[in-house]
Amino acid sequence: MTLYSIIFYLLGIITLTATGMAVTRRNLVHAALWLVVSFFGTSLLFYLLGAPFLAALEVIIFAGAIMILFLFIIMTLRKEAAPRSFREVWRQWRLPSLLGLISLVLIGFFILSAAGSYHRLMPAMAAPVDFGRFLVTEYWLPVEIVSFLLFVALVGVLYLGRATDDLEAEKSAPRTGEEL
Amino acid sequence: MTRNKPNIWKYSLSAVKGIYDAYAVSMINFLRKPVTEEYPEYKRPLPERSRGRIILTRDPDGDERCVACYLCSAVCPTSCISMESAEREEDGRRFAIWFRINFARCIYCGQCEEACPTLAIQLTPDYEFCQYEVLDFVYEKEDLLVDHGGRHPDYNFYRHAGVTEKGDKGAHPDEEEPVNLKSNMP
Amino acid sequence: MPRLIIDNQKIEVPEGTKVIDAAEQLGIMIPRFCYHSALGAVGACRLCAVKFLEGPVQGIEMSCMTDARDDMVVSTDDPEARAFRRFIIECLMMNHPHDCPVCDEGGHCLLQDETVSGGHDIRRYKGKKRTFRDQYIGPFVQHEMNRCIHCYLCVRFYQEFTGYRDLAAYQIGYRVYYGRFEPGQLESPFSGNLIDICPTGVFTDKPARYRGRRWNMERSPSVCIHCSLGCNTVANARYREMLRQEARLSESVNGHFICDRGRFGFGYANLPDRPRRAEIGKNEASWTEAVRALANRLTISDGASEMKKTAVLGSARSSLETQAALAILAGSAGWPMPAYFADPHQSSVCRTVVRRLDEGLAVSMKEIERADWILAVGADPINEAPMLALAMRQAVRNGGKAGVIDPRPVFLPFDFTHLPIPREQMEFCLNHLIHSGIARQEADDAGEAVAGFYAQLPEEAEFEEAVREGISTLAEGLKQSEHPVLICGTDIVPLSTPDLAADHAHLLNRIKNTCGLFYILPGADAFGAAMLEASAESAFEDLLKAIEDGEITALMVVENDLIGAYPNRKRLETALDRLELLIVLDYLSTPTVDRADFFLPTTTVFETGSCFINQEGRLQYAEQVHAVGAPIRQLRGRSHPPREHRDEVPGGDPRPAWRAVADLVRALDLDEIRLYTSGPESWLTGSKGPFRFFQEKIYPPREGRILPAESEVAPFKSSIKKEAKKPEAGTLDILFVDRTFGAEALSALSEPIRRAEPAAAAFIHPKDASELGLSDGDSAILRFEEGDLEIPVALNNDMARGLLVIPRKPDLEWQTAGARFPRIARNRIAGVRKETE
C-alpha cells in the first residue's frame, strides 16, 4: 500500500462519510456543510488522480457557487425542519434506497467480476492546457451546444427577472401613436 | 406614460466625475495639516458658561445658598440629583441635610442650574473628573459645596424672599413693619 | 331644570346649581380660591369671574355666586374675563412673598397654578410688601401669614364647618389676619384640614415640614385605621418613610375632610424601634429560618409528631386578609378557631353588632349629615370617632336635633342635649325617651310586634330636673322628626345596649319608615373580626380558660398588644406564664412582643394593600404606598445616606401578616395551598368562611357595603326593665375610655399626636370630688387589689355622678384595676394635693 493509496482511501472514507451525513442531517445548514466537505473530498480525489483543473472547478463551481446559493436560500427561508414520523421518512426513502441498493450490487459485481483489471494507484498529471485542447478539439460540438443552451437559459432568466412594473406597464399602457 | 430614460453617457460621465471628485477631495485633505488638538498636552480654554462639574455655591454672607426646594431634582431629566431638606436648628432656615449628585448619570444639560431659584447650583467648566469606580461618581454635599458665589457672587435669595431667615418679619428692604393685630389704628 | 350654554356646550343642571359647578360638570375648571363644594360660595376671591354673554345676567360676574338659569350663555375664556382674572391674580400676588422655594405648599399650590395659568409672570408692584407675624398654632399646622390671599376658606371651614371658634379673622381691609387671639394649640381636632383647604402656603403640614414636594411623594389612596369609620385618605411616603396624609374625597364616608388623629396618626409606621427582624427567643433570625424553626416547634414538641394545639388571637386593627388567613390556618391545623378581641366586652358587643346590622338600618356618615334627629347612646363621638362629630354637626347645621345619653362629660362642637345618665341607667333612659317621643297610636298602627315592644317601654322615670327637660326636648324633636338616626357606642355600653338600640331603630323604622342605626366599633376592621368570631363562635375568654386549664400550651398573637388590651393584668400574666410557646406577629414594639418566644415582623397598612370593613359594613381597600424597608433617614445617621450596593433592602424583612401565616401553613405542610400559591382573591372569595360576599373574584375588591339585606336576628327580643337600676352606694364606677388623642393604640405612638394630647386626667363630678376631698388638679390614688393607680383629677359638671372617667392611655397601667368596668369603694381612693408653687 503506497502513500497515494492511503491518501486515496482516506479521502474516499471522508467523502463517503460526509455524503452520508449530508443525507441524514435534519439541520439543513449542517447537511449543506457536510455536502461541502464531500465536495472538497471529491475535489482532492480529482487532484490526486491527476486532474487539477477539474479539482479547481469542483471547488469553484460546486463548493464555491452552488452550495453558497443553497445556503443563501436556506438562510433566507429560515425553515426549521420539523420532526417527522418513521412512516413519512420511509415513504420518502423507499425509492432512493432501492436504487442505492441496485447500484451497490452493481458496483460489487463489477469489482468482483473484473478482478484482473486492478491498477496500482500512481501519481498522474493532466495539465490544463491538455485538458482544454482535448475538450475543444474532441468535444467542440457538445461544448458549443451546452454554451448555447446556457445562453438561452440566461436570456430566459433575464426576461423572467425583469422588474415587474416594466411588465405591468407593457401590458396596461395603451399604445399611442407617439410612442410607436 | 412617458419615462425619461437617462442618457447613459451623461449618467456615466457624472458618475465618473463624482468618483473622481471624491478621491480628489480626500487627497487634498490628506495633504493638509491635521486639525486635531492633542488633549492632555493642550487644554482648550472653555467658555465661562460651558457645562461641566456641578457645584453648590454660597451667598455673599458665606451661608450656603441651597434651600433644598427640590426643583433641580424635579427638572433633572436623568434623575441624578437627590436630596432631603430639613430645618436648621439654629435659625429654622430650610437647608439640604444631604444633597447628592450622581455624576455617572448626569448629562450636564444645565437644567438644574436654570431651575434653581437661589442660584445655588451652578455648572462649572471643569470636566476632568474621571473615576474608575462608579460609586466615586456619587458626589455628596461636602464634595459639591464651594466657598464662593460662582458666577453670581452678589445674589442673596433671602433678601428677596419675604420670609425670615434671621430676625423679625418686615426686616427686609422691600417690606413694611408687621401689622399690629391689637391696634385699632387703620 | 335650567339649561344653559357654557363655552359652546349645552348643559342642564338642577335648580340652584351655581354656574361654577355646572362648568365643572362639563369638565371646565373655572379658577377659584374661596369656593369649596363643602363650604359653599362667598364670592371673596373674585377669581371665578366669567363673562355672561346672553341671558338674564350679562357681563362679568362671579360664577360661584350666580345660580344657573335658563338661556344663559357663558364664556369662561372670554378675553375680558381672562383680563379680569389676570388682574385679580396680580392684586392677590402683590403682597405675596417670593418664597416658593422654601414654602412647603410649592408644587401643589393652587395660587402657584393660578398665577402661572393666569399669565401673571412678572411682578409690576414696586412698593413695600405688607407683613404679618406668624403664630404657634400647635404641633400639627405651621402658620406663615405673609402668604395669605384672604380667601376666608380657613375661617369658614374652622368656624362654620367644624364649629370651633379659636381661629378667626382679625383686623380689616388688607390687614386681615387669620389666626388665634393668643398663640397656642388649635382646639379643633379637625385643624389638619386647614392644610388641605388653604389654597396657598399659610397653613402647611408641620410634621412633614420641608420633607418633600408633592411630586417626590409615593402617593396612594389609603384608608385610615385609627378608628372604625374608615375615612379615606391619600398617604404620602418618601424614602420608605410615611410623611403625610391628606383627606381623600369619599362621598359616603368622610366627605372632603378627616380628623387630626387620622391625619397625623401614621407615626407608628416610622418608629425607629419598630421591630424589623424575626426573632427566635431573643435572637435575630432571617424570616425563613424563623418560620422553619417555628414550624418545628409547633410540630415536634413533646416528642410527638402531631401538632401542638395553639390558640390564635388576631386583632381588630389587622386587615381582613390577615384575619381570614388566621381562620384558615386554625381551621386546617385543627386548632380552636381564632379570637380577635382580647377584651371580652368588645368581643361580645361587636358580635351583637354584626348580627344586628343590616342593609335596612345601616347609615353612612353622609346620611347622618341629612338626619334631622340624632340620638347617641353610650357614645362620645369626638373622642371615639371624631369625624362622626363633624357629620352630626352638619346635621345640626341643617336644622336637626342631637342628643347624647352618656355618663361621660361629652363635648361636641354644636348645640346638643346631653343626658349624663349613669351607665346602668342608660338603657332605661333610652327606653323612656323613645317611649315619650312616640305616641301610642303610632305604635299601634305599626303592627303587633311594634305595639308589643312599645308597651314594654317605661312610661315613668325619675330623673333630675335637667335630665327630664333634656328628655322632653329630645322627645319633642323625635315627634317631628322624619329622618331619625340612632348612634350606639360599644366602648362603655352594657352588653345588651347594641341589641336594644337595634330594636329601637327597628321600632322607629316601622313608624317613621326610615331610621338609621350607626354603631361605633373598636378598631378599623372590628367589623370583619366580629364577623369571623360570630361565625366561629370563638372568644378569647374560652381560649384563655383553656390555657389556664393547660389544654392549650401555645398562643399565637397577631398584630394585637394582648398585654395592653386585656383588662385583667394579673390573670393574663398567670396564663402567659403557663404557656410553652408565645408567638407574636406585629409591626409595633409592644410589651407582648417583648414576651414573645417567636417573633415575626409584619407590615403596616402603608406597606401592604389590604381590605378593611368599617363600622357600617363598608368594605374598603387601602393600597400599598411604599415598599417595606427602614426609612432612609434612620439609616443615614448624621450625614448622607449610605452609598453601597446591597442585595436586600435594609429593614425589608417584614411581610404582610397574612403572608407570614401563609408561609407558616407551607412550613407546617398543611392542606391549604391556596394561601401561598395565589393572592388573597383565591381565599377571600371561597364559599367557605364568613367572607361569602366576595362573590366575584376581584382583588382588590370593589368598595361597597357587604351587609345582609335582613339581619339574622329577629327584632324586638330585648328584655326591658320597667325600673331603673339604682347605682350602688358607696362606690365609684370607673370607666376607661377613648380619647381623641393619645388613647388609641396606634396614633398614640405618633410624635405630633403625643405633643397634642392633653395630660392624662380622670374626670370626676365636682360633688363626688368634694365628698372625696379632691379639688381640680389633685391626684387621686386608686387602691385596687392588684396595685395602685395614680392619676390627676379634673372636675367636670357635665357628667354623671358616682363616676370616674379615665382615658385608656397606653402608658397608664389601667389594667391593674383587674376588670373592664371596675367599681371602687370610696374609701379606697386617696387624694394627693396638687403642689402649688
Next chain:
Amino acid sequence: MWFLGFVILLIKLAAVLGALVLLAVYLVWIERRLLAKFETRLGPNRAGWHGALQPFADGVKILLKEDLIPEGADRFIFMMAPAVVATSALLLFVVVPFGEGFTLWGRRVPMLFTDLNVGLLYVVAISTVAVYGVVLAGWSSNSLYSLLGGIRGAAQMISYELSLGLSLAPVVMMAGSFSLVDIVDAQAAYPFILVQPVGFLIFLVSTMAEAHRLPFDIPEAENELMGGYHTEYSGMRFGLFFVGEYVNMLVLGSLAAVFFLGGWRGPLLPGVVWFVLKVLIVPFLLIWSRAALPRPRYDQLMAFGWKCLIPVALVNIIATGGLMLLFG
C-alpha cells in the same frame, strides 16, 4: 536529503506567515493613520513612536477580552467560522511568487511555496471558500443582524467572484498559463496593466468587494447592521475576522502585483522589496476609497456587479481575444 527541502519549506512557511500576519497587523495601524490623515485627524499616535506599538496594544486587548458565545448559537459553527476566514486568506498566499528565488548550497530555493499549474484557479477556488466564513458566522450567531450580514455577504461575494475571475481571463490568455510563476514571467517585458487597464480596474473593484472593504462593506455595514455577520463575536474570535480581512487585503494586493504589475520584477531594488511595494499599492487604494466613497445600497451594489462589471469584463475578454488573434 529529501527532508532538507521539507525543512526549507517549513522555514519559508514560518517566515512568510510571520511576515504576512505582522504586515496585516501593521496594516491596521497604517489604515487608521492614513484614514486619519484623509480626515485631517491624527489617528493613533500614543503607543510607541507615532503609535507604532498600537497593533500590539490592540492585540493584547483583544486577547484579554472575554470570548462570548451567544445563547442559541450553533456553537461548533460559531467557533469555526472565524478560522475559516483567517485560514482561507492565509492559504491564498501559497501560490503567490514573491521573489525570484536563489540558490542555497546548490539547491534552488524558489521564492514561493508551490507552483501549481492551476494556480490562478486555486486562487479563485480558495477565495470562494472564504465566503463560508462570513455566511456561517452570520447564520450561527442566532442574531438577525448577523444573519442579514451573512446573507448579504453570500450574495455580494458570489457576484463579485464572477467579475474577479472574468477580469483575470485576459491575463491567462496573454500569459498562456494558469501558473502564477508563468504569469509573472510573461510580464518580463511590460506589466499587464499597460495592456489591460480595464481588466485591472475591474480586478480592483472586485477586490474591494471580495475583501468587503468600504464602500463595499455591505455585510458589515455597522450603521445599519451593527457589524453584520460579526456582530456577536468578541475577543480573539473577532480578532481572527480582523486578521483575515487585512491578510485578505495583502493577498489581493499581491495578486494584483502578480497579475498586473509584473510581480517582483523591477529595476535596482531586490525583487522582494519591489514585490512588497507593489503589494502595498492595493491596500493604499482601498484605504483611499474608504476615505473617499460612500457606501452604496445593497441593490445598487448588486446591479453594479451584474449589469456593469460583468458585461464590461466579458467585452474585455472578447476584445483581448480578438486583438490577440489579429496581432498574435
